[in-house]
Amino acid sequence: MVLIISIGLNNVHNFCSWATDTLTKLYIQLIDG
Numbered sequence: 001m002v003l004i005i006s007i008g009l010n011n012v013h014n015f016c017s018w019a020t021d022t023l024t025k026l027y028i029q030l031i032d033g
Helices: 001-033
Strands: none
Touching: none
C-alpha cells in the first residue's frame, strides 16, 4: 500500500520536473527568438 503511494508520488514529481523543464525551454526560446 505504502509502496504504491510512494510510486505515485514519484511519478507526479517526475512529471512536474519534466513539465517545468519543458516550459522553461519554451520560455527561453520565446525570449531569445
